[in-house]
Amino acid sequence: MNEALLRSLTPSVLGILVRRGADFAAAEDAVQEALAEAVRVWPAGASPGSAGEGHPVRDPKGWLVTVAWRRFLDAARADAARRRREDLFDEEPAAGPASAVDDTLQLYFLCAHPSLTPSSAVALTLRAVGGLTTRQIARAYLVPEATMAQRISRAKRTVAGVRFDQPGDVATVLRVLYLVFNEGYSGDIDLSAEAIRLTRQLAAGTDHPEVAGLLALMLLHHARRAARTAPDGSLVPLAGQDRERWDTGAITEGVAVLQAALARDRLGEFQAQAAIAALHADAPTAGETDWVQIVEWYDELVRLTDSPVVRLNRAVALGEADGARAGLSALSALDDSLPRHTAVAAYLHERDGDLVTAARLYAEAAGKAANLAERDHLTRQAARLNAHRPL
Structure with missing residues (x-):
């Protein structure tokens, strides 16, 4: 089988x-x-x-x-x-060769219907398009199988009256697939790999540069997966990763997919994000990263999305390109309740030489961390700076 x-x-x-x-x-x-x-x-x-x-x-x-x-x-x-x-x-139709008509694209649109919550859309996509069982999806999301079954049943009832031939929104489908990708690995299903597989499938059924942009972004991010954690399971920031462990095959493919998409001159947010990832992948060392060009791509992303999260990431890039003070100035214009705002402030203050403030902010950011690995990493950063403070 x-x-x-x-x-x-x-x-x-x-x-x-x-x-x-x-x-x-x-x-x-x-x-x-x-x-x-x-x-x-x-x-x-x-x-x-x-x-x-x-x-x-x-x-x-x-x-x-x-x-x-x-x-x-x-x-x-x-x-x-x-x-x-x-x-x-x-x-009953006679058994024989099945219809050659491929309805996969319409199923993507149906499973990512705007009336569904993001979590329901993800679950329904994995089940109906991905072919995963309810048990597999439940294990991947670390919830009881009965809970996931209820979620999927509600999602199916929600879309039951939607006509199958109605046009769908590619942007909504891509957001759902990106949500799947960012779940990474849990249980017995590698959701990042599954998201890449489904995005390849979508790319084969639709001629849209943003689909290619998302596929390129996934490949470029996934290429760094092996280097993201140390043997003890702790997070390794991008600057500290062993680039010899990056998957050069995935990088080569991702860059090629991105270049083909950009050549069509229909820029979208996933293409811009993939371009940033490609610049990181292209740098032989962290010190050789082209931060000036990365800031330019973040400017494009701000124009496309006007997202506070994009502006937060741009502040980091600006701090690398023009100095920590420039990054802190850009950060000061943003709402300090944004996720990762405190961690970014800690990093930029450290680069600016203010180790006391940086240590305090790292400790504060650890208390706000979204997961255990991130919390442990930020706690270690605070401890590292505190260990070097004069008595």
């Missing part, structure tokens, strides 16, 4: 059922049952050309469509409220 193959076929199989008239929630349940059946009956390592349950698996997609459609019809017949629909579908 080829799990990667099953997951890659999930969205197109689901799309076929919806186009045949099944409502999204019932179709998604039926597809999940078909996937479970494939896991049960396909031989280990099965691939096109092998057989399972007496059926040739020369057309895995057709096999899944047939089984899922039967599961949907069985459920419809068992439900008195669906008698009328059953009459419309009482002639």
